[in-house]
Amino acid sequence: MSQPEQTITPPTTVSDDTLRRFLGYHMKRAFNVVQADLVATLKPFELRMLTYTALVLICDNPGLSQAQLAAAMDVERPNIVVIVDELERRELINRTRVPTDRRAYALVPTLQGRRLCGQAVAAVETHEAKLFAGLNGDMRSEMIAILSKVRGA
Amino acid sequence: MSQPEQTITPPTTVSDDTLRRFLGYHMKRAFNVVQADLVATLKPFELRMLTYTALVLICDNPGLSQAQLAAAMDVERPNIVVIVDELERRELINRTRVPTDRRAYALVPTLQGRRLCGQAVAAVETHEAKLFAGLNGDMRSEMIAILSKVRGA
DSSP: OOOOOOOOOOOSSOOOHHHHTOHHHHHHHHHHHHHHHHHHHHGGGTOOHHHHHHHHHHHHSTTEEHHHHHHHHTOOHHHHHHHHHHHHHTTSEEEEEETTEEEEEEEEEOHHHHHHHHHHHHHHHHHHHHHTTTOOHHHHHHHHHHHHHHHTO | OOOOOOOOOOOSSOOOHHHHTOHHHHHHHHHHHHHHHHHHHHGGGTOOHHHHHHHHHHHHSTTEEHHHHHHHHTOOHHHHHHHHHHHHHTTSEEEEEETTEEEEEEEEEOHHHHHHHHHHHHHHHHHHHHHTTTOOHHHHHHHHHHHHHHHTO
16 A cells, blocks of 8 residues: 655744753854854954964964874864964974974974964954853853863863 | 074973963863764764754654755755755655645654654753763753853844
């Protein structure tokens, strides 16, 4: 016996009530909004989220090794190589030999890299000021405290 | 004049002080922890974050169209097709013609789909209870309120 063709009327509104019970869902949805705006903010600097994060860490920690950068960013080693290659090709950083470990590279920002980093950080500050304008200082600190707790940091 | 080879000693610890000034950074780091655990939680059901989310929405809103699902998930149309194909191939949902719009498909869960959905939602509840054990009810509500504000919802 063949199944009769069902005729279904689509609902007028879509409920995400089950998903809303989960904190992870709220985190993901909110981060999507932040990410979309951050990507647009970094575009004029030709930086992506990952190359921006790497550049800031290299400027703050000149001489850090690729392994240290990978650990700080929680990124796999092959992926860090792609990121570092891109920053080096754009002459924003240099790879330098580590005297104590011939296999390791120390990452050092160029003057141009430091300048771009400063400009990008200022732009991200403006992006966050706009995006989180609705949060007062207490909400901000509370949120950072809770997120750090979730992260186990 | 050739540049002298610099000898740099890597820092003993890596500081992310600049990045920590940004709420987006805290959100991303915390969500990475949540996501890693969620992916592991969904693996026994052979669900990914996107197929899980789609299945829950289809079970909660039987008959919703692919366009409605794409909008609810904030996912592009071509990507939604891949997700829906996967769920249909696994016989967790059916595509059904919409009587009022011959070009549209209504998505309906199968009995098997409803069962798997129930099991996966229960597993995600356990995952969240474990992951957010450190948050009391107030912190949880506060966080959802702040994240909804960020999202502009």
